[in-house]
Amino acid sequence: MYLLLAAHADGAAIQRVSPAGKATADARVVSASELPDVVHELEAQRPRWVWLRTQDWYPALLAAGVELERCHDLALCGAILAHSEFTAHTNYALNAEKLTQDDGSQPPRALQPPAPPAEQGALFEDPGPRQAQAGLEELRTEFAAQQHALVQAPADKQKRLQLLLAAESATAMIAAEMQHSGVPWREQLHEEILAGHLGPRPPAGHRPAKLEALCAELRSILKSPNLNPDSPQDLMRALHRNGIEVKSTRQWELQESSHPVIEPLLAYKKLSRLHTANGWAWLDTWVRDGRFRPEYVVGGVVSGRWASRGGGALQIPRNIRGAVHADPGHKLIVADASQLEPRVLVALAQDTKMAEAARGKDLYAGIAAQGFGGDRAKAKIALLGAIYGATTGESGRLMPQLARTYPRAVGFVEQAARDGEAGRTVTSRLGRSSPPPSQGWLRSQRSTTAEEQRRADSLARSRGRFTRNFVVQGSAADWASCWLAELRRRLRTLRAEGSPSGELVFFLHDEVMVHAPDDAVDACIRAIEESANAAKELLFGAIPVEFPVSIAVVDSYDKAK
DNA sequence: GCTCTTTGCGCG
């Protein structure tokens, strides 16, 4: 059963529709204030809520204490259907293409423009003149068009695409739920870490004591009393004056030199990073009442990975993970899909030889034993190089060796690279396709002069590396979305049964964090493992490739891994 | 003054 939820002048409008998007009942207009109660009541029928964007509705419902089971996010699903190779022949995709000027990366139809940053709590109020909300009829038309496009996909692809749309919509709900619950974060512990590294909190706009001391030391060693070590240009000039001939001020390049300034300089850079990116200002801005509440952007990456907005949620550095701490009587369960991308490649390419190597917990060790004389480091470099498209360095040199042992796996990514170089799109396992080449790229490929030709070849190879990586990263993102959606379902089931259960609080590409009361830990671990297995079967069926999950039960995040 | 780009580094 599908229930459409659309903005309306008097609040919201709700209408029951068929799977094909036909209205099967009259619309019902509900005021903003009574919406949570009405939605909660209707949820008993276990509908799939169809709305333009999850973040327009769900955060405020959660704030009102209403959790929902499933939805269809028209904006996210529309973006997938407009570009998927599986529906490229449909009117839906063709119309979307007509409406986009350049690279086709914009969402289709009425779904533009994309979301403004959503202010929690303001969502049921007047959306303002900035953007007219799509009405019920518009949404119904859009939903019908999407459902029609879906059934036109080739029979063997339709199930996958349907799964992708469901998983994408589920993760949109999960992102809202995670933002609602927040990551358990102890301000006190964070401040202790900062004080330990940087000294006491300085007045706003000032360097902390330890940074100030290092800065003075750098100025003295480099005989540059006005040096600003935060300015790459200034720093580079000072280094050159002292005979340190670097081309940039990057860490790894500075490490080449043995000059006495290097050690304090690297120490300065490290501490400066901590201060500016995750210091007191960050803590004040992003952590409230023991929770870090970042904004996740589902579908924010072309490959299907999440992005985030504000707070650097997907870049929590290792040195402050100690501040992520479970509540009393609770644990953090941190689960990581081991070597996800290589394993996804094995499954995509159906490389039986590499599947043998992946039988054990450590895939790289297995590959090392089969073709690299037991040298695990070499095997890892070679395999990652194949996925990323390395051409030079050790990684590039190891490619022929890897290709001899695993022609199917290497052939699979090579094909994706050739597709990209030729301007074709590539597609993830469940049907998310890479963006088509831009007009500028296509123009470059028709260039004539030798100089232009060299540039065009370089652009073509660059696109090849992108599409090569896309098929693996995108399919890994497919897997992770299914893992997450399955896990959410199991945690909800536990709760519905009245059993102890945990709460999803963080997700990072191939890693999830569940915050759970002590007595729920075992059940949560089982749910995480079952979900990983379910995700594999959903994507690939019953194939002999394992997707092992490593799980740590800890009090604080720094104790995981 | 303001906005946009570049540099460098954090994460997977």
Next chain:
DNA sequence: AAAGCGCGCAAAGAGC
């Protein structure tokens, strides 16, 4: 540790 993929963010630098 790498130089090959995908991101976000802070501060400096460049341009209007």
